[in-house]
Amino acid sequence: MSTFAAEDRLASTDTDRDGLRERYRAVRRYTEKLAAPLSPEDQTVQSMPDVSPTKWHRAHVTWFFETFVLAGAEPDFKAHEETYWFLFNSYYEGVGPRYSRPMRGVISRPGAHDVGVYRDVVDDRMVSLIDRLDDGSLTKLADTIELGFHHEQQHQELLLMDIKHVLSLNPLRPVYAGEPALTEPMAAPGDAGWVDFEGGLVEIGHDGDGFHFDNELPAHQQFLLPYRLADRLVTNGEWMQFMADGGYQRHEFWLSDGWAKIQEEGWSAPYYWTEEDGLWLEHTLHGTRPVDPALPVCHVSHYEADAYASWAGKRLPSEAEWEHAARQQEGTQVSGNVADNQTWHPQPAGAPTGKLRQLFGDCWEWTGTSYLPYPGFHPAEGAVGEYNGKFMSSQMVLRGGCALTPPGHARVSYRNFFPPGARWPMTGVRLADGGAPAA
Numbered sequence: 001m002s003t004f005a006a007e008d009r010l011a012s013t014d015t016d017r018d019g020l021r022e023r024y025r026a027v028r029r030y031t032e033k034l035a036a037p038l039s040p041e042d043q044t045v046q047s048m049p050d051v052s053p054t055k056w057h058r059a060h061v062t063w064f065f066e067t068f069v070l071a072g073a074e075p076d077f078k079a080h081e082e083t084y085w086f087l088f089n090s091y092y093e094g095v096g097p098r099y100s101r102p103m104r105g106v107i108s109r110p111g112a113h114d115v116g117v118y119r120d121v122v123d124d125r126m127v128s129l130i131d132r133l134d135d136g137s138l139t140k141l142a143d144t145i146e147l148g149f150h151h152e153q154q155h156q157e158l159l160l161m162d163i164k165h166v167l168s169l170n171p172l173r174p175v176y177a178g179e180p181a182l183t184e185p186m187a188a189p190g191d192a193g194w195v196d197f198e199g200g201l202v203e204i205g206h207d208g209d210g211f212h213f214d215n216e217l218p219a220h221q222q223f224l225l226p227y228r229l230a231d232r233l234v235t236n237g238e239w240m241q242f243m244a245d246g247g248y249q250r251h252e253f254w255l256s257d258g259w260a261k262i263q264e265e266g267w268s269a270p271y272y273w274t275e276e277d278g279l280w281l282e283h284t285l286h287g288t289r290p291v292d293p294a295l296p297v298c299h300v301s302h303y304e305a306d307a308y309a310s311w312a313g314k315r316l317p318s319e320a321e322w323e324h325a326a327r328q329q330e331g332t333q334v335s336g337n338v339a340d341n342q343t344w345h346p347q348p349a350g351a352p353t354g355k356l357r358q359l360f361g362d363c364w365e366w367t368g369t370s371y372l373p374y375p376g377f378h379p380a381e382g383a384v385g386e387y388n389g390k391f392m393s394s395q396m397v398l399r400g401g402c403a404l405t406p407p408g409h410a411r412v413s414y415r416n417f418f419p420p421g422a423r424w425p426m427t428g429v430r431l432a433d434g435g436a437p438a439a
């Protein structure tokens with residue numbers, strides 16, 4: 001298994017020449033380390049339309065730098081391979097046509113090795129560009145290069161989410177990397193406590209220095225009634241109680257779309273759970289193992305999260321409640337079980353602290369808030385304006401990060417989003433109570 005050194009982390013926020021060069025190298029190296037345990041065959045599989053092959057992720061993030069940085073900045077720009085622009089454009093209409101997303105798994109060529117060559121060539125050109133541009137030109141490009149870092153980090157998490165799904169369908173039950181995890185149950189965290197917040201007129205959204213996506217702007221005020229949040233995530237043990245009480249069979253807990261979905265898909269447990277001889281097993285990146293009641297439940301959809309909350313007589317937090325609570329408790333500090341821990345899985349909450357535990361890392365937390373523009377939102381100029389804004393329909397906001405989130409990528413104002421039926425992201429549940437129902 002690869003080891004991740006401190007220099008691989010995107011901890012610095014320097015945007016001067018040296019900072020950009022070192023951060024570029026760090027983020028690119030991190031992607032390759034994540035892919036290193038995977039064979040060329042592993043890297044080619046697309047196990048469902050939402051999943052992209054590992055080598056496609058490696059190539060697409062490279063295409064991003066080639067398209068949005070090199071093409072506009074190199075005087076005699078020539079694409080590494082013209083055809084790659086068609087193969088590795090994801091969804092940018094402003095850049096041109098692209099290959100069918102659900103068919104990415106049939107692209108056997110270029111192979112994983114060719115993608116490595118593509119990465120090396122673009123890396124040399126990017127570092128050369130950063131070194132030779134005059135200060136003014138580099139300053140103008142710095143925001144786009146920085147967007148490329150954070151874009152690649154998003155794909156680092158997707159790479160892990162996606163290969164988890166790929167490996168889950170292999171009857172040999174392969175392990176992503178390392179030894180299979182121990183199967184002894186972990187220490188149960190005890191009953192969840194509650195942390196109270198006064199609410200009132202609060203401010204959310206990105207309001208300081210440092211990188212942010214356009215969807216985190218503008219910072220603005222929202223009014224919150226007094227509310228409380230559970231001090232930890234819902235556990236597998238609690239989810240088993242929901243299942244034992246007919247949670248997946250009793251319509252009264254479910255949103256109409258969710259009830260229709262579980263009939264259609266036959267859902268009766270979280271995504272990666274299977275029952276064998278009366279024992280629930282869970283597929284993880286460390287292999288298949290018995291479901292541990294002490295661990296947070298993960299890979300549940302928004303529909304399931306909402307139904308669980310209804311069963312428990314509670315609700316999901318709104319995104320404004322989540323962000324306000326996180327700011328009250330942590331300011332803008334972020335720490336938790338994210339990818340550099342290399343657990344690749346949520347961990348137990350530990351002993352109560354009187355504060356919210358597991359805010360960052362472990363599992364993305366479903367909110368009850370639809371993914372919509374903040375008041376006064378404007379997408380970024382140009383083709384990169386397609387990055388976030390055009391997806392503001394039929395999706396729900398998630399907050400916090402997960403065990404697959406690259407270090408330095410999570411922040412208090414970060415708005416993740418997925419359709420309410422998505423289960424392959426590492427998603428979990430924190431309950432809320434009091435105040436007003438989520439908007």
Ligand SMILES: [Fe+2]
Nearest residue numbers: 060090151155
């Ligand atoms: Fe992308």
